[in-house]
Amino acid sequence: MRRIPPAARLLALLLAFASAACSRAPARPNVLVITIDTLRADHLGCYGYALARTPRIDALARESILCTDDVTAAPITLPSHCSIFTGLLPPAHGVRDNGDFALGDGTVTLAERLKAVGYETRAFVSALVLNRRYNLAKGFDSYDDDLYAEDAPQLFMIRERRARRTADKFLAWLGARPRTPQPFFAWVHFFDPHQPYRPESQDVVLSVTPYDGEIAGTDRAVGRLLDGLAKAGLLDDTLVVFTADHGESLGEHNEKTHAIFVYDATVRVPLLVRFPRLFRPNRYEGPVRSIDIVPTVLSVLGLPGGSETQGVDLVPAFRRKVAPPDLPQYSESLLSELGFGMAPIVAIRHGGFKWIRVPKPELYDLQSDPHELRNLYPAEARHAAVLDQELDRILDDSKRHAVPARESPMSLETMESLRSLGYLASAQDRASAAGIDPKDGISLYNDLEDARHLAQRSRWQPAEEKLRRILERSPGHVSARNILGLVFVRQGELAKAKEQYTLSLKQEPKQSRVLAVLGSLALIENDLPEAERLFRASLEITPGFVESMCNLGFIESLRGHGAAAQAWYDKALAADPAFPRPWRLAGDLSYERGDWAAARASYAKVLEKEPDDFEVLIQSANCARRLGDDAAALDGFARAEELRPDSWIPPYNRACLAAARGRTSDAGSLLLVAASRGLANPRLLDLDEDLAAVRDTKAFAEARRQALKTAEAFQD
Numbered sequence: 001m002r003r004i005p006p007a008a009r010l011l012a013l014l015l016a017f018a019s020a021a022c023s024r025a026p027a028r029p030n031v032l033v034i035t036i037d038t039l040r041a042d043h044l045g046c047y048g049y050a051l052a053r054t055p056r057i058d059a060l061a062r063e064s065i066l067c068t069d070d071v072t073a074a075p076i077t078l079p080s081h082c083s084i085f086t087g088l089l090p091p092a093h094g095v096r097d098n099g100d101f102a103l104g105d106g107t108v109t110l111a112e113r114l115k116a117v118g119y120e121t122r123a124f125v126s127a128l129v130l131n132r133r134y135n136l137a138k139g140f141d142s143y144d145d146d147l148y149a150e151d152a153p154q155l156f157m158i159r160e161r162r163a164r165r166t167a168d169k170f171l172a173w174l175g176a177r178p179r180t181p182q183p184f185f186a187w188v189h190f191f192d193p194h195q196p197y198r199p200e201s202q203d204v205v206l207s208v209t210p211y212d213g214e215i216a217g218t219d220r221a222v223g224r225l226l227d228g229l230a231k232a233g234l235l236d237d238t239l240v241v242f243t244a245d246h247g248e249s250l251g252e253h254n255e256k257t258h259a260i261f262v263y264d265a266t267v268r269v270p271l272l273v274r275f276p277r278l279f280r281p282n283r284y285e286g287p288v289r290s291i292d293i294v295p296t297v298l299s300v301l302g303l304p305g306g307s308e309t310q311g312v313d314l315v316p317a318f319r320r321k322v323a324p325p326d327l328p329q330y331s332e333s334l335l336s337e338l339g340f341g342m343a344p345i346v347a348i349r350h351g352g353f354k355w356i357r358v359p360k361p362e363l364y365d366l367q368s369d370p371h372e373l374r375n376l377y378p379a380e381a382r383h384a385a386v387l388d389q390e391l392d393r394i395l396d397d398s399k400r401h402a403v404p405a406r407e408s409p410m411s412l413e414t415m416e417s418l419r420s421l422g423y424l425a426s427a428q429d430r431a432s433a434a435g436i437d438p439k440d441g442i443s444l445y446n447d448l449e450d451a452r453h454l455a456q457r458s459r460w461q462p463a464e465e466k467l468r469r470i471l472e473r474s475p476g477h478v479s480a481r482n483i484l485g486l487v488f489v490r491q492g493e494l495a496k497a498k499e500q501y502t503l504s505l506k507q508e509p510k511q512s513r514v515l516a517v518l519g520s521l522a523l524i525e526n527d528l529p530e531a532e533r534l535f536r537a538s539l540e541i542t543p544g545f546v547e548s549m550c551n552l553g554f555i556e557s558l559r560g561h562g563a564a565a566q567a568w569y570d571k572a573l574a575a576d577p578a579f580p581r582p583w584r585l586a587g588d589l590s591y592e593r594g595d596w597a598a599a600r601a602s603y604a605k606v607l608e609k610e611p612d613d614f615e616v617l618i619q620s621a622n623c624a625r626r627l628g629d630d631a632a633a634l635d636g637f638a639r640a641e642e643l644r645p646d647s648w649i650p651p652y653n654r655a656c657l658a659a660a661r662g663r664t665s666d667a668g669s670l671l672l673v674a675a676s677r678g679l680a681n682p683r684l685l686d687l688d689e690d691l692a693a694v695r696d697t698k699a700f701a702e703a704r705r706q707a708l709k710t711a712e713a714f715q716d
Helices: 006-024 055-062 077-086 110-116 163-176 201-206 210-231 290-300 381-401 412-420 427-433 438-456 460-473 478-490 494-507 512-524 528-541 546-558 562-575 581-593 596-609 614-626 630-643 649-660 664-676 682-687 689-694 698-715
Strands: 030-036 065-071 120-124 142-144 184-190 238-244 268-274 282-289 329-333 345-350 353-357 362-365
Touching: 030 077, 030 210, 055 210, 055 238, 055 268, 077 110, 077 290, 110 120, 110 184, 110 290, 120 163, 163 184, 163 210, 184 210, 201 210, 201 698, 210 238, 238 290, 268 290, 282 290, 282 329, 345 381, 353 381, 362 381, 438 460, 438 478, 460 478, 478 494, 478 512, 494 512, 512 528, 512 546, 512 581, 528 546, 546 562, 546 581, 562 581, 581 596, 581 614, 596 614, 614 630, 614 649, 630 649, 649 664, 649 689, 664 689, 664 698, 682 698, 689 698
Parallel strands: 030 184, 030 238, 065 282, 120 142, 120 184
Antiparallel strands: 065 268, 238 268, 329 345, 345 353, 353 362
């Protein structure tokens, strides 16, 4: 009998094993990374918060490695996520703030690494701040960041998608995915705990704060993701990583939300790692950084690349094969510098201490002072000097890993918009703040934020008073003056608005957004020559300013110059082909002027390209209603409600239609539906002329009571 050489037998055995493995399961496990925006670790039950309503996350924690001491690289969404997915610190990957940076092409993301070895890669994000323009989409087969079917963002806020709707997107993809040995990498991002806190009605009642209510709703969405994997028989074949980009100050250290300071309230985040094939559940007490996620995931998958990051592979420590490595934890926030001209903040946590390098330095013993209330500097200057040297070593290492960020993806007009709303300071504001310690500048920042929040709740008079006090202290504060102008616009006091915007331009003339706002005010007053002059002036500063192009096209259409109008619209579409904004703006301008037929025609152009645009469906339906086409109006409201069955806006508009047509009983019932879905503006109910016929009914009174209760809950 012919003998088979041992090496050949071994090769045959390995090939047979590999073939059998491919027929039963993926050669490598799937990977699911879940990131929650603005989630403090100490507001989860599994991290000791007794008042938490997070049963699904707590259950995940019981099956996971729970990291008790995980620190994010930055308390800001985009830089933090770039660190999570590259394993590089912000000084290395170059993304130091939201909006004004994009990940450089020279970086390598986790998605790119996994796609290169055959993974299917999918992402589902919930906020505009993670839009593909910031280049985190690198390596993903699909990147679901289409948020145009969502509600318009609240004043001063960005467009977002609720967690349950993002979970729907992931589950729809998972359910349609064919059975295949190809593994997948999916990233799901939930934004809900971010301010403004708008929990669902059940969570308003059951949670101790609106912030905790948002977390409770997010917990249910996390549970749905895990249930979907379990139903598909994939949960135990999937490496699940659950973390947050940053926390929330909730008033600690005089910071109401996040992004300025790097105290533990905003940089200590949860990290859970579930993979029963490899890890037994336990609490991991060693220091962890967000940059350790990539090398640890790659190690679990048996892939190279971890050594190219600034993080470390924690698999041996998670398995208790070695002691937890003694890792220095770096955090930074440059928003104080980039946005407002104050000093930047960089910090290091190591050996139970935190050193914060700012003009007025800070040193904390985190063991005896976990809330960072007793600054030990300069009494412990020697200890501070050791940590400061270690901080320099981290920054030097970042220089060795440095990859240039992309050119700013945020257009100049977007930057001007943020400045006009108070989110970025003007050059004059930044010069006046030059280099001051953020601890000393936070009060002015908070006053501006308070004014924005008052305006968000349509509390125009208190907002005006707050802004006037800021301007008394700092007459040259351009951002405060621009917000004051907006407050007057929203109250219909256009002359006062024009006065504030004119003063703003005297202080800083090159504000294309302010010129465009003044142009819009002139357009409302039917002063076409002045409006044209102002829009053209804004384009001289910002040649790609699409809104001004559209407005110039609208002016030409009012003059009867169809070809000239079309030329401006074509120019705008060429500048921004991603969304049919020109027709949307034309529709909105016609709507404001009461030209319902022209507005409806423009909205129809939008819907040809974006049939699921929720806002445009509502606006188009309202045009149909005012033109007497009730059937088309009801059809538009129904289509909008199919897109957003949780939104109060479609039933509210149907109530207005019913009331205007004398169907008071139907109107009352629909108002109650709107109230049950989160209508939180009793003033809207009081002032809407369409509802005059139902204001004396019990249903109206009950709907108003519910709306007031919801509004008060949001203000707590």
